[in-house]
Amino acid sequence: MKIKVKFFAALHDATGRRELNLQAQEGLTAGELYRDLCARFPRLADYGGGLMHSVNAEYVSPDHPLRDGDEVAFIPPVSGGTHAH
């Protein structure tokens, strides 16, 4: 199945990419995809702890199974809004 992965912020810096299209085997979960990507982009592994997973712009748990055409992103701790905390 075809999966699109998006990288933002620190993960964009770590991979040098904004987007990646790949072929994955049926039944792969979001968390498994992340581990596979760490093999390809070793610097990604530095961020594992605080990441959330999203599929088609919704937060999901790491064991969420992916489906053909899904858009997956790994969400580092957010820091938008204001500069005044």
Added chain:
Amino acid sequence: MKIKVKFFAALHDATGRRELNLQAQEGLTAGELYRDLCARFPRLADYGGGLMHSVNAEYVSPDHPLRDGDEVAFIPPVSGGTHAH
């Protein structure tokens, strides 16, 4: 001595005036001036309860003695700011 009196909001409606210049005897207090004005503008007496007194744009007590050239105003309960309370 010369005194200038200013009327705002409901007191403007009650007197039909914005401003009044008058001669007063030395030693007259702000509160006494108000009572004198009630004789001249009977509708003023309706507002006595909630009024504050000001002299030269500062809140004063009713027994504050007036001096030549003072600007006096009687301040109904304020309601500025917003329409959302």
Added chain:
Amino acid sequence: MLIRITADPLDPQPLVEHVRRDESGAVVLFLGVVRNTNLGRRVLHLEYDAYPQMAEKELRQVAEEVISRWPISDIAIAHRTGRLEIGETSLIVAVSSPHRQEAFEACQHVVNRIKEVVPIWKKEVWEGGESWIEGEGQTTRQPQ
């Protein structure tokens, strides 16, 4: 600090520019706008009267009190007078601070204090009548 009593329409942007500093992380703005009902009555328009010199002095005191009490950068207050239609802005308060919590608290405090001490009055005009408003919602005794 910017304090202004004016009969002209109010625009928030100049107040934001006035209070913002390079150390500011937050600007909180309050806009009081004229709404179409009050105490269950349909309001047609409002009229604000002010004692301008004294109102500016009192607004300045409110601003100084707040600046001494919260770690904020600056305050701007603009109050409009005269006839205002539904939806028009009667009051803008802008507060800037390095951190956002203080700006919210200080802005709320300014708005509350304005309704207590600043010599500005509003008259509500509705169908068939009108009344000067006292404090937060009571109407004045209406002289015959």
Added chain:
Amino acid sequence: MLIRITADPLDPQPLVEHVRRDESGAVVLFLGVVRNTNLGRRVLHLEYDAYPQMAEKELRQVAEEVISRWPISDIAIAHRTGRLEIGETSLIVAVSSPHRQEAFEACQHVVNRIKEVVPIWKKEVWEGGESWIEGEGQTTRQPQ
């Protein structure tokens, strides 16, 4: 409701116009602005990155949650992305309500929630370095 993620400079006035209703008596606005220091470090500029579709969806959920919880009229949220200089506005939240207290509370809640759930990130650039910020002030581990 107005939700916008944009690389263009933010202007408060359209948000005020968007949220104001004839029953609104209060509009509270929050502006997040880029300040020149953070954690004792002199900041040169910021860069905001966002996952736009997801950020808009999450902002919409935050707004809906707040509308269901406070008696407010409407909410508008605009977040800027890309490079922002000191003093530029990164976020505007506008909330309108018949009464002012609710508008203050709801606006504060929106600002807090944005920092928790909305996929937008800021990178601080200072002399000699830069770092993506996590949450309210922690810096990310810096990969070699």
